[in-house]
Amino acid sequence: MTTTTATRHPARPGSAGICRGCWDQMHMPIPIGGPLSLPLRAFGITRSKMNPDICTICERSFQYVKKQRQITSGATILFADIRNYTGLSERLGAIELSHIVSLFQDRSAGAIWANDGIVNKQMGDGLMAIFNFPIKRGDHAAAAITAALEIQRACAEALGEIDVGEPLGVGVGIHTGDVQIGEFSSFHSDFTAIGGVVNQAARLESQAAPGEIVISAEAARQAPELVAESEARMLSLKGIGQPVEARILRAG
Secondary structure (H helix, E strand, O other): OOOOOOOOOOOOOOOOOEOHHHHHHHOOOOEOOOHHHHHHHOOOOOEOOOOOOOEHHHHHOHHHHHOOOEEEEEEEEEEEEEOOHHHHHHHOOHHHHHHHHHHHHHHHHHHHHHOOEEEEEEEOOEEEEEEOOOOOOOOHHHHHHHHHHHHHHHHHHHHOOOOOOOOOOEEEEEEEEEEEEEOOOOOOOOOEEEOHHHHHHHHHHHOOOOOEEEEEHHHHHOOOOOOOOOEEEEEOOOOOOOOEEEEEEEOO
């Protein structure tokens, strides 16, 4: 699903003076930077950890923002994780392992934020990102692929300096389509995305070798200029009866 929202590129993550999510979703200017933001901080309204250009209203008050508990929206989902993490955890101490995970999470978040995505979930050695909600991007598939390339380059540089007896690498999976976004738990109010698109993005990521970005055909069709040099591959994914076409990218 392609949206018509204009593409925008902030100067740097965290530079927005108002919450871009509240503006895109409600056209409401919620200050998150400068003197006007100070009174709101007393009520816990600050920059979100999902993306510093949105606020905690977006993060914790989905039902208030959207006037309902769930919506269906076109979005691109990105999953990334450190390859062979289980083997590393059996051989490395907690401090060294924590350092590797921190480098991965920090470099990945920076790349996602720079392309208007949000880090919706962090799962130790992995993460899930959403593009096109709550910050709208008409080219959200291209934004996710660009973020994935930046993740691979940044992580290769950071993790390549660590000697653990084997090369460290990251795998990324990307899929685009209609997802269900909302608050799906009665005791945890942060929003997330669920549905077949999310599941398939996770399945694609599980097929990625270190350094690879596995992109669904649907996402690739929305960003042909970014996948022009990619390799076509047919994949058998868990829970999907027929082989799935994907494009494989590696950061140069």
